[in-house]
Amino acid sequence: MTGINEAAPAYAQDVTAVATKLRGHSGPIVVLSHENPDGDALGSVLGLTRALRALGKTVVAPMDVPRYLRFLPEAGELSPPLTEWPADALAAVLDVDNNDPARVAGADLTTFTGEVVNIDHHGTNARRAAALVVDPGQPATAMMVADVVDALGAPWSEAIATPLMLGLSTDTGSFRFDSVTPETFEVAARLRAHGARLGWLNDQLGQNPRAYYLLLREVLGTLEFLFGGRVVLARVDEAMLAQAGATWEDVESYVSLLRSAQGAVLAVMVKDFGDRVKLSLRSRGNVSAQNVAVALGGGGHVPAAGASIPLPYAEVWPRLEQAIAAELARAETAPS
Structure with a gap:
């Protein structure tokens, strides 16, 4: 199996630089990721946090974990959001551009005066940090964290490998997306060899509370097939949550369900907060x-992205419709 030593030289140098910065820092390391963390965010944070603690480092990992992922962290290993930065701290920002402090959750980066290391796979990353590994060609940040763990020389364990497998599996759609590369399977094999509990992860992720299904019934009542069926869109608001006894966390996986509609090339899940809207988008082909x-001020990956817009849905829809029409027109003329 290949590893970091056989990777592209520039990538290997970046991994080494990040590991050197983390290993050489004597003060606390604050490990952060993005708002509304997904499997890759949580898995990357837990994997790196546990590896650093195994090396004797003081690590603070503030994160508000969504309900569907709460099976993974151990009691007390994650903390509430920081109200102030620890003295002599180093910030490790994972799965999000550290130059977009509005998206970094757990601490206020605008007040931080120390050094930042950044591990991320978003193509919109500004690439500004004391040390960084940014590679949009990687389907999950967890893949890069696995290489950093190797470079740190941390002792591998099931506790480190399992959360990284979570990140790798969820950000590749259980290895179904075109973003999967041969190296993805090599990293998965490495993690499995280190004890990653893949079957257990899938069993935990497959369980949903009763409110999930009651809310799904409400959401499906809003379903629209647009642009000749190429776009499928659904909406959820506070009244629907109250009717189902659900929370916003129960909405997270619906967009992937919409993406499964035959003939659809774009799925849009609209979270309607009244005075603002959050969009989750999934595409294929x-x-x-x-x-x-991006046209709506958001970002993400080619197959999975999102945007938050501080306007009521009635005002967002014309802009969303225009952005979708432009992208469908571009895709029709683009080479396959």
């Missing part, structure tokens, strides 16, 4: 969810 999100 040569249609880019990222392009639609």
Whole structure:
């Protein structure tokens, strides 16, 4: 199996630089990721946090974990959001651009005066940090964290490998997306060899509370097939949550369900908060969810992206419709 030593030289140098910065820092290390963390965010944070603690480092990992992922962290290993930075701290920002402090959760980066290391796979990353590994060609940040763990010389364990497998599996759609590379399977094999509990992860992720299904019934009542069936869109608001006894966390996986509609190349899940809207987008083929999100001030990956817009849905819809139309037109003329 290949590893970091056989990777591209520039990538290997970046991994080494990040590991050197983390290993050489004597003060506390604050490990952060993005708002509304997904499996890759949580898995990357837990994997790196546990590896650093195994090396004797003082690590603070503030994160508000969504309900569907709460099976993974151990009691007390994650903390509430920081109200102030520890003295002599180093910030490790994972799965999000550290130059977009509005998306970094757990601490206020705008007040931080120390050094930052950044591990991320978003193509919109500004690439500004004391040390960084940024590679949009990697389907999950957890893949890069696995290489950093190797470079740190941390002792591998099931406790480190399992959360990284979570990140790798969820960000590749259980290895179904075109973003999967041969190296993805090599990293998965490495993690499995280190004891990653893949079957257990899938069993935990497959369990949903009763409110999930009651809310799904409400959401499906809003379902629309647009642009000749190429776009499927659904909406959820506070009244629907109250009717089902659900929370916003129960909405997270619905967009992937919408993406499964036959003939659809773009799925849009609209979270309608009244005075603002949050969009979750998934695409297939040569249609880019990222392009639609960027046109609306958001970002993400080509197959999975999102945007938050501080306007009521009635005002957002014309802009969303225009962005979708432009992307579908581009995709029609783009080479396959």
